[in-house]
Amino acid sequence: MDKIIRNLEERSLRKDLPEFQAGDTVRVLVKVVEGDKERVQPFEGIVLRISGGGSRTTFTVRKTSYGIGVERVFPLHSTRIEKIVVLNHGSVRRARLYYLRGRTGKAARVATTS
């Protein structure tokens, strides 16, 4: 990739975020704008995948909310993300945990290491 573009993207990288991988359980604190007020909303679940590179990295978090599977994709370096808390490190063998989508209840868990 072009050097100028790489420099440009480097600027928007955030260095204050913890490292995590697919299978980890994270709590993402998202800034939400309601009317003219801004508040922080947590989204907690298992990281299904991390995709892209550089400033274009995104990650998908899946959780089950009232029995319904909910997935949300966040741009990793977004300024809308206040903070990411890693709650658990998962022990998984693949980078994309799409197999979790077909599972519910106890089968939809991943083994934890920490």
Add this chain to the structure above:
Amino acid sequence: MLSGLIGRKLGMTQLARAGGELGAVTVLAAGPCVVAQLKVAERDGYEAVQLGFGRKKPSRLTKPERGHFAKAGVAVSARLAEFERRAEGPLALGQTLRAGEVFKPGDLVDVSGISKGRGYAGVIKRHHFAGFPGSRGTHEYFRHGGSIGNRSYPGRVRKGLRMAGQMGNERVTVQNLRVVEVLAEQDAIVVQGAVPGPRGGYVVIRHAARPGKKARKTGDGGV
């Protein structure tokens, strides 16, 4: 400030807007360009500046072309283009113009380039025709355009009817792209949205010819 520069498309990326929302942007190398010829009203009938950009082997040029560059006393450029004069003051032959002198953040620009060639394309890709049903009796007629006219009246096919043919590899201009950022040191600008052509393709960047509504809305013009 001259009305534009020649450059190259470097590539695209995303940048966050004020609210944290991501938007697609294109990074363009803009200049440095050299003044290769000054068109003056007395001799040429109009005022303009011819700029050159990039490098090219002199051996790849015809003798008249070499003479043209020698007359201006500049190195051989890969591309030449003419630009309208604006209130930029006197310019000298051989003078170098850089991105920071011509563009500033917030400007609206038109970007022209040669679009990516798609070869001889059918009507579905080229004109967004809907094609025919994949089942229900369609027989060897899936990606056709259908009828192209009537019978004895008018007895001919209308001019301009959309059919298959060469797609892309033509000059395309995208109007009113907002300059997000000017990287003066690297002679590059960042514009909102997409620009025709492949990465590395040559582009002509001009201040918007018809800024219109977009400029009025935010209060700044294309100049």
